Amino acid sequence: MVIYLRSGGRLRERLRPDVDQYTRRVEVGGSPTLREILSAMDIPLALVAFGFSDGKVRRLDYRPGDGEVITLQPPVAGG
Amino acid sequence: MRIKVDRARCTGCKLCQQICTIEHYGEINPKKAAIRIGAEFPEPGVFTPRLCVQCGACARACPEGAIERAGSANAFVIDPSKCTNCGVCVETCPIGVMYVHADAPTPIKCDLCLKCTEVCNTGALTVADPPPRATSR
Amino acid sequence: MYGFGGTIVRINLETGEIRRSPTPESFAREWLGARGFVAKTIYDEVPRDADPLGPENLFIVAPGVLTGSFAPCGSKLGFGCVSPLTNGHADSNMGGHLGPEIKYAGYDMIVFERISPKPVYLFIDDDTIEIRPAGQYWGMGSLDLETRMKKDLGEDFQIATIGPAGENGVGFACITHDFGRQAGRCGVGAVMGSKRVKAIAVRGTKSLPVHDLPGLTKHTYDIIQRTKPHPNMEPWQKYGTALFVSWANEHGCFPSRNFQTTYHEGWEGISGEKLAEEVLVTHKACFGCWMNCGKYSRARIPGKPDTYLEGPEYETIALCGGSCGMTDIHHVAYANYLCDNLGLDTMSGGNIVGFAMECYEKGIVTKKDLEGHELRWGNIDDFEHFVGMIAARRGIGEVFAHGTREAARKLGKGTITFAEQAKGMEFSGYDTRWYSAQLLSYCTSDIGAHHNRSWAITADIELGQDTPVGKAPVVIYLQHIRPLFDTWCCCRLFWGELDVTPEEHTDAIRYLTGWDMTIEESMRVSEKIWNLTRAHYLERNGGPGRKHDVAPLRQLEEAIPNGPAEGKKVGSENFEYMLSDYYANRGWDAEGNPTREVLETLGLPHVADNLEKRGLLGRPIPGGIPKVRGQKLKPKAM
Numbered sequence: 001m002v003i004y005l006r007s008g009g010r011l012r013e014r015l016r017p018d019v020d021q022y023t024r025r026v027e028v029g030g031s032p033t034l035r036e037i038l039s040a041m042d043i044p045l046a047l048v049a050f051g052f053s054d055g056k057v058r059r060l061d062y063r064p065g066d067g068e069v070i071t072l073q074p075p076v077a078g079g
Numbered sequence: 080m081r082i083k084v085d086r087a088r089c090t091g092c093k094l095c096q097q098i099c100t101i102e103h104y105g106e107i108n109p110k111k112a113a114i115r116i117g118a119e120f121p122e123p124g125v126f127t128p129r130l131c132v133q134c135g136a137c138a139r140a141c142p143e144g145a146i147e148r149a150g151s152a153n154a155f156v157i158d159p160s161k162c163t164n165c166g167v168c169v170e171t172c173p174i175g176v177m178y179v180h181a182d183a184p185t186p187i188k189c190d191l192c193l194k195c196t197e198v199c200n201t202g203a204l205t206v207a208d209p210p211p212r213a214t215s216r
Numbered sequence: 217m218y219g220f221g222g223t224i225v226r227i228n229l230e231t232g233e234i235r236r237s238p239t240p241e242s243f244a245r246e247w248l249g250a251r252g253f254v255a256k257t258i259y260d261e262v263p264r265d266a267d268p269l270g271p272e273n274l275f276i277v278a279p280g281v282l283t284g285s286f287a288p289c290g291s292k293l294g295f296g297c298v299s300p301l302t303n304g305h306a307d308s309n310m311g312g313h314l315g316p317e318i319k320y321a322g323y324d325m326i327v328f329e330r331i332s333p334k335p336v337y338l339f340i341d342d343d344t345i346e347i348r349p350a351g352q353y354w355g356m357g358s359l360d361l362e363t364r365m366k367k368d369l370g371e372d373f374q375i376a377t378i379g380p381a382g383e384n385g386v387g388f389a390c391i392t393h394d395f396g397r398q399a400g401r402c403g404v405g406a407v408m409g410s411k412r413v414k415a416i417a418v419r420g421t422k423s424l425p426v427h428d429l430p431g432l433t434k435h436t437y438d439i440i441q442r443t444k445p446h447p448n449m450e451p452w453q454k455y456g457t458a459l460f461v462s463w464a465n466e467h468g469c470f471p472s473r474n475f476q477t478t479y480h481e482g483w484e485g486i487s488g489e490k491l492a493e494e495v496l497v498t499h500k501a502c503f504g505c506w507m508n509c510g511k512y513s514r515a516r517i518p519g520k521p522d523t524y525l526e527g528p529e530y531e532t533i534a535l536c537g538g539s540c541g542m543t544d545i546h547h548v549a550y551a552n553y554l555c556d557n558l559g560l561d562t563m564s565g566g567n568i569v570g571f572a573m574e575c576y577e578k579g580i581v582t583k584k585d586l587e588g589h590e591l592r593w594g595n596i597d598d599f600e601h602f603v604g605m606i607a608a609r610r611g612i613g614e615v616f617a618h619g620t621r622e623a624a625r626k627l628g629k630g631t632i633t634f635a636e637q638a639k640g641m642e643f644s645g646y647d648t649r650w651y652s653a654q655l656l657s658y659c660t661s662d663i664g665a666h667h668n669r670s671w672a673i674t675a676d677i678e679l680g681q682d683t684p685v686g687k688a689p690v691v692i693y694l695q696h697i698r699p700l701f702d703t704w705c706c707c708r709l710f711w712g713e714l715d716v717t718p719e720e721h722t723d724a725i726r727y728l729t730g731w732d733m734t735i736e737e738s739m740r741v742s743e744k745i746w747n748l749t750r751a752h753y754l755e756r757n758g759g760p761g762r763k764h765d766v767a768p769l770r771q772l773e774e775a776i777p778n779g780p781a782e783g784k785k786v787g788s789e790n791f792e793y794m795l796s797d798y799y800a801n802r803g804w805d806a807e808g809n810p811t812r813e814v815l816e817t818l819g820l821p822h823v824a825d826n827l828e829k830r831g832l833l834g835r836p837i838p839g840g841i842p843k844v845r846g847q848k849l850k851p852k853a854m
Binding site: 006007008009010012022044046047049050052055057059071072073074075076 | 446447448450451454459460462463464467488489671673674677712713714715
């Protein structure tokens, strides 16, 4: 399935957006957690406070659905 | 066309007031804005944007005929060449959103330039089609 | 002059004399506003032996160049004086709507001198400036008074007030505005109260003079449209700073029970999500801000009346919540309200109450001391009673009313070992045992332990949490970034969270003032201010600097007992390494004293002369000072 991850700030540099300036398209097999997806992308988990989609906080053990767009909220984007 | 106000979404940021005076007077001066933000604090803790709803009561009351629908937005607009600043429109306004300002040539009211809806980031001010309404209130 | 109100006001509270003078453009350009105006004026004018609560201290209120200007969140207002907590520089800024109002009334700085014989408030209505009697207001809570003055004077007025704590000279008293924004730190409320100034009420109806309004308008309008869909806009709008609570716990920097540990059992009950679910009433914004991080809330506790407050934001959740053992967001919100109305900084206040709770736990403070009450972790009634004692400086409240360092001095019994403070001002909401850059930031801060001087937590993540290497240059860079926002006086969160660059802010200054402002010039002002307030601190407190840049023992040597950061501590050796690295990178000598070379490079030769006269000047550095002081963090390679 395909999910979309979005972020700004320094986290965006690690995300390497390819859809628009914030968004990265990610193909995943099975039903992984956000934690597993980010680890596979070499994104340090410590730089992600939580995911955010549909107006709700998604902890790193959340399993995204097909086509879901998830914002990655860093602890602080710049600093 | 009208500006729809969703007061539950207003945060009191006054971006709308800044852009209003920039647009109409070439100034940054929120106190000359056609939109006013009521604030009820400490209780219940809500903001209420208040601006002209284009009901036309001021136009009907103006003794000089200085207020008419004009422009692409078809809003009620005051013609400064006819306005004597007598203030009857301000007194007549059923929702009290018109006011006289010492530095403005006419009383201040919204002319539906819509700039406020472009800067508002919460959905408190959006553009909507007017609902069916009677011509008088 | 474009971009500024145009007039500086000085008020002699003893004689009632009010003097106005035009704001010199050279002064405005050199110091930019707010934190800059304050640093320069305090250094030049307040005698080094002045009592912070005495007549020779100045109390300064100053917006900055971008305040009120349609730049992103041009809302902020600076306050400054000499601090009763640290005996050094005091600098605190506040959001809300008062800063722009002062600019629209035509003013760039208001300096209060001496002490009024009776309680007064400052009344400004454009060109009218009056010192009006405030006897009828004296004794009122901060929030209660703002409610009253809005009725008395009109909704158009922006109001800032102190509470009973400021009136009584509590060292960490704050100033409150707009029903819940504060100038919280350094005891600025105590200094305002020492002058018997109960409130400031301002209405300004003039237009801000702008050099290129179409340019400025398009510039900010484009930034608004660009940032609206930014990924981090929605979480910030929804939770504000409280969104940090979960990360802080999961990564071991959240203070729990006076920093005894850094994972707080029950933190979910005081998280940003809980705030949004349980207590939130309205999202509230500062002037010109479209990320509205303010959360206006209602606390509901059985047996108590509903209370309304702005907050709790992260720091209050960390310090009144975690550090006091609370797990219920209603309790934290209520604690926030209590502090706001009494006029106590929730940050120092929460930290101090947590410290007192540990003293109670250890039997150093007793029920008898507490007038028959207790001081249990997480107990809101105990919290309420105790902060009342502090605000009134009643009984044991007096011991805690001047900060944890002073309390520890009075109590003895080893209490200094668990007083989390630097230079006499309490740590804000971050335990640093796994975040050594943040510890360095706290301990080298000019005003005492405040993260807003440089927020270095993610620098620790990027550089490696278990090493002291490479931390100092990054902390220095961040210590030059933050004053940008404190002098321009706009909110740093557009830069910090929404990718609005510092250069976009200097572009705004260019449109506003017509000055060819660059980021390099602004950063130079930051470094200049940093060295100036360092010199001021040394001149007041003696030297060498290294003697004062001291870390709390718990952070250095007491390993975190459990949670994600179990076993972590910074270690004295690592701390000393970072300090030495810091001084070298700053162009200061190994003892932490600024050198003549760095001061003259920054255009401060007279400061070098003053330090030299007092035997405080840093020894010259062989090979010279670094050409560039401070280093921007480079992300670790993938």
